Amino acid sequence: MIIPIPEESLYLHGMHEPGGEWLIENPPGWIVFTHELGHDPSHKIGFDYTPWANRGFGIITRLNNGYGNSGTIPLPGEYVNFAKRCANWVEFSSGCHLWIIGNEPNHIVERPDGIEITPEDYAVCYAEARGRIHEVSPRHKVIVAAVAPWYFPPDWIEYQTRMLNEIQRYGGADGISLHTYTHGPEPELITNEDKMAGAFFNRRYHFRAYRDMIDAFPQSVRELPIYITETDQNQPWLNVNSGWCVEAVTEIDEWNQSGGQPIACLAFYRWPKYDQWNIDGKDHLYRDIQSAAELGVKRVDIEDEPDPIPEPDPDPNGGNNMKLVWSEDFDGQWAPQDGIGNVQTPVREDGTELRAFWYMGDVDDFGDKGYVQPEIEMEKAELYPYRVKSGRGSWNQFNSYSLHFGGGYCRPKCIIGAEYRFSIYGHVWTAGSVHGNPPVSDGDPYNCQSFLALGPYGQTDLFDEGIVIGKHHWFDAWDNYIEYTIDFVAQSEYPTIFWVARFKHPVQNNNAFWDCARLYQMDDPGPGPGPGGGITAEQAREIARIVTREEIERIMGVAVDAIHE
Numbered sequence: 001m002i003i004p005i006p007e008e009s010l011y012l013h014g015m016h017e018p019g020g021e022w023l024i025e026n027p028p029g030w031i032v033f034t035h036e037l038g039h040d041p042s043h044k045i046g047f048d049y050t051p052w053a054n055r056g057f058g059i060i061t062r063l064n065n066g067y068g069n070s071g072t073i074p075l076p077g078e079y080v081n082f083a084k085r086c087a088n089w090v091e092f093s094s095g096c097h098l099w100i101i102g103n104e105p106n107h108i109v110e111r112p113d114g115i116e117i118t119p120e121d122y123a124v125c126y127a128e129a130r131g132r133i134h135e136v137s138p139r140h141k142v143i144v145a146a147v148a149p150w151y152f153p154p155d156w157i158e159y160q161t162r163m164l165n166e167i168q169r170y171g172g173a174d175g176i177s178l179h180t181y182t183h184g185p186e187p188e189l190i191t192n193e194d195k196m197a198g199a200f201f202n203r204r205y206h207f208r209a210y211r212d213m214i215d216a217f218p219q220s221v222r223e224l225p226i227y228i229t230e231t232d233q234n235q236p237w238l239n240v241n242s243g244w245c246v247e248a249v250t251e252i253d254e255w256n257q258s259g260g261q262p263i264a265c266l267a268f269y270r271w272p273k274y275d276q277w278n279i280d281g282k283d284h285l286y287r288d289i290q291s292a293a294e295l296g297v298k299r300v301d302i303e304d305e306p307d308p309i310p311e312p313d314p315d316p317n318g319g320n321n322m323k324l325v326w327s328e329d330f331d332g333q334w335a336p337q338d339g340i341g342n343v344q345t346p347v348r349e350d351g352t353e354l355r356a357f358w359y360m361g362d363v364d365d366f367g368d369k370g371y372v373q374p375e376i377e378m379e380k381a382e383l384y385p386y387r388v389k390s391g392r393g394s395w396n397q398f399n400s401y402s403l404h405f406g407g408g409y410c411r412p413k414c415i416i417g418a419e420y421r422f423s424i425y426g427h428v429w430t431a432g433s434v435h436g437n438p439p440v441s442d443g444d445p446y447n448c449q450s451f452l453a454l455g456p457y458g459q460t461d462l463f464d465e466g467i468v469i470g471k472h473h474w475f476d477a478w479d480n481y482i483e484y485t486i487d488f489v490a491q492s493e494y495p496t497i498f499w500v501a502r503f504k505h506p507v508q509n510n511n512a513f514w515d516c517a518r519l520y521q522m523d524d525p526g527p528g529p530g531p532g533g534g535i536t537a538e539q540a541r542e543i544a545r546i547v548t549r550e551e552i553e554r555i556m557g558v559a560v561d562a563i564h565e
Contacts, residue, residue, distance in 0.1 A: 005302060007097055009058030013249055013293045014267035016230060020279055021057060022508065023286055024293045027383045028056035030265045032229045036066050039074045041084035049095030056386045060227060060265065062100040063089060071112025072102040079125045087132035090140055097140045100177050100229065101129045104148040106159045119159050123166035141174035143227060149180060149209045157216045168220045176221060179230040180210040185238045190247040207248065214261055222261055225301055230269040232277050239282040245292035253297045262301035296383065322421065326412040326519035328354060330378060331392040351494060353411040374404035379513060389425045389481050389515035397501065398511040405502040407512065411458060412519050414490035422497045424517040426450055427481045430507050447505050450512065452486040455496030462498055
């Protein structure tokens, strides 16, 4: 298993700026942020990147003094103040530890008041900012700005070499960013070896210009990670699924696999409609980017380690005489029998059954809710470590642009009359919406209702008579594992325990993840349902129709949780 690094992606693909992350989330790649900070050292605000980092995206942030004539870095007299402002931003931010100082300092459009930024000037500014940021925490990595390829005078590679040599004199760097492009939309230009004309006859004219820049690196920086934070076709993206993006990721993977200085990121420039290179709105291009992400090409600059198998906690209740009698971590080989919904693992020797159930509503039952059967799959920690509580996998139930009300159940063997506690960890994730993001309808921010339920006599339909509905939890669009528990006295040898999620808004992605199911026999249980507990089938169906916590509390007669992250 590859060791995950918090706030970094395990994969190559990425996007410049947020908004299109749904194109690069399978598996989660990189997002490159950019901010205008100015150089006021008393300005102490930052940014919260955790909504993206907690979903597994790698975060790289470019810190600019300004844009255009303001200068990507300020005039030399303000370098110290700019460095302090960068350090303040880092100190008051969360969810990021990779910071680029400025952008393309060799390019005329990045010069403060039109005054040239020499390689030596940039080195002084970078070193000052790096030193101040390391004072905040040595865990932060400060990355050298990319030069603009093919831009001259001065010669862009000579500029880069002077800049890196000078930075080494001031204490070195933590990483290097590059930009590379093709001059045209054809996928074959990714590997094209055509050279420039005139004085630069030996320089590549298309995407492989990145190789020329790396080949010119001084020996002192040849161990540093490389991040390609901009790539495009050097003209407005064509709205076609040409395979350009797939070819680009494949090219960088081949470079890495051949033993070249490792490249950790390749970010497509750019999502928002801020200039002519926007990706937003080009639906055919979306599929090319998604296909590039779905290659799942991994970095080669991070290590492997054996996949750990966690030991279950024998007594999570702090010594209250709880004995673990059954567990399921969803780590084994299991798959839907019919391709989408009906997951069933082999019945164990003790008769325990584990499977998915689903409930499909119709117009008569649920008005316009339109519930459909969810897809069920094993979520793999290797691909999505943040979606797995522990071990190799978790249970994932999901659908897109539709609703589902369902989950799974187990029927572990119990001793009639004995007292038990069932525990499972779950979180939900919703992304995008039909009418904007986050998914809010009629002033109600909560998109998912999740809970446990008990079939004391082995009932396998959530709406059977006598089902016991546990405490409800309400979420909006965030994934955060919490523990669900239900205590009960066994009324049959194989009672049924359900884990259930119900989504209210048909947004782009509705996912519920479950992991680490445990059943404990208890000597000193808390209050739990015994004989005669539960609600009627009609009450259960009434709960299914409504959308507010207040109404559920009225029917159940108990308070429910609202978790609004």
